[in-house]
Amino acid sequence: MGSSSLQILMQSAFWGTVALTVAGASIAVFPRNILYNVLGLALALAGIAGLYLCLGSFFIAMMQILIYVGAICIAIVFAIMLSSPLHLEVPKRAVPKVALTTVASAVFFTAMVSAALRTDWTPSPDRVLDSSLWSVENIGRALLTRYELVFEVISLVLLVAIIGAAVIAGFSRRLS
Amino acid sequence: MNNLTTYLIISALLFSLGLLGILQRRNLIGMLISVELLLNAANLNFMAFNRFLNPDPVEGQIIALFVMGLAAAEAAIGLSIILALYRKMHSINIEGAQKLKG
Numbered sequence: 001m002g003s004s005s006l007q008i009l010m011q012s013a014f015w016g017t018v019a020l021t022v023a024g025a026s027i028a029v030f031p032r033n034i035l036y037n038v039l040g041l042a043l044a045l046a047g048i049a050g051l052y053l054c055l056g057s058f059f060i061a062m063m064q065i066l067i068y069v070g071a072i073c074i075a076i077v078f079a080i081m082l083s084s085p086l087h088l089e090v091p092k093r094a095v096p097k098v099a100l101t102t103v104a105s106a107v108f109f110t111a112m113v114s115a116a117l118r119t120d121w122t123p124s125p126d127r128v129l130d131s132s133l134w135s136v137e138n139i140g141r142a143l144l145t146r147y148e149l150v151f152e153v154i155s156l157v158l159l160v161a162i163i164g165a166a167v168i169a170g171f172s173r174r175l176s
Numbered sequence: 177m178n179n180l181t182t183y184l185i186i187s188a189l190l191f192s193l194g195l196l197g198i199l200q201r202r203n204l205i206g207m208l209i210s211v212e213l214l215l216n217a218a219n220l221n222f223m224a225f226n227r228f229l230n231p232d233p234v235e236g237q238i239i240a241l242f243v244m245g246l247a248a249a250e251a252a253i254g255l256s257i258i259l260a261l262y263r264k265m266h267s268i269n270i271e272g273a274q275k276l277k278g
Binding site: 014018021022025026028029034037038041044045048051052054055056057059060063064067068071072075076078079080082083093097098100101102104105106108109112113116117121122123124126127128134138139142143147150153154157158160161162164165166168169171 | 178180181183184185186188189190191192193194195196197199200201203205206208209210212213216219220223224227228229230231233234237238240241242244245246247248249250251252253255256257258259260262268
């Protein structure tokens with residue numbers, strides 16, 4: 001009885017997270033006000049972090065909140081405040097364009113879902129069911145031994161991106 | 177609830193919403209937000225496959241981390257380009273950028 005009620009609690013938490021994610025994604029796409037879009041994006045990203053927790057990866061969930069919700073959403077909010085698009089006139093959406101894009105994404109969704117439902121997913125035979133392999137310690141060790149190139153490449157990409165962003169934003173100020 | 181197909185359907189839904197956004201928005205920041213949704217849907221797929229099928233449970237998490245870093249770099253560059261465009265055109269709609277056509 002205790003375990004079944006725990007199971008029901010887990011189920012409702014999972015579906016609540018899914019509902020939060022989908023609602024956030026809808027808010028991120030549909031309203032015309034750009035500030036609502038950013039807040040919806042933050043909601044969806046937090047929901048995806050919850051889904052990572054359901055998948056069993058605490059580390060990636062924390063990184064999701066740190067990088068996406070904490071850094072990218074804040075950067076987008078700063079860009080909105082600096083470019084102040086809220087005062088600009090928003091052009092109306094053309095009806096045929098909206099219909100075409102809706103059809104395109106609906107076709108994509110049905111294709112993906114039918115592919116996911118029809119495929120017979122079999123786990124790899126030498127898979128180990130050991131949850132300790134998902135620990136932070138294990139990820140850190142792999143990141144500094146076998147996957148060290150990933151670590152170095154991402155550091156280099158971030159450095160180049162920071163310099164590039166500063167150069168682009170600074171030069172345009174000098175030129176205009 | 178906790179099986180692979182559920183996660184695949186959720187990520188397909190997120191990806192279609194992002195695709196819808198990137199096709200119908202004309203606001204550059206709105207398009208950037210939709211790109212973030214697309215990247216997150218792909219990330220969720222990587223994590224789900226890693227959890228349910230993959231023999232090595234570290235690989236998918238490292239790919240997810242890599243995608244997050246690339247998304248951060250892409251957001252920084254994209255936002256600085258948007259700011260530069262705004263200073264030149266005083267608009268962040270996509271039609272303003274057609275001046276580059278010459």
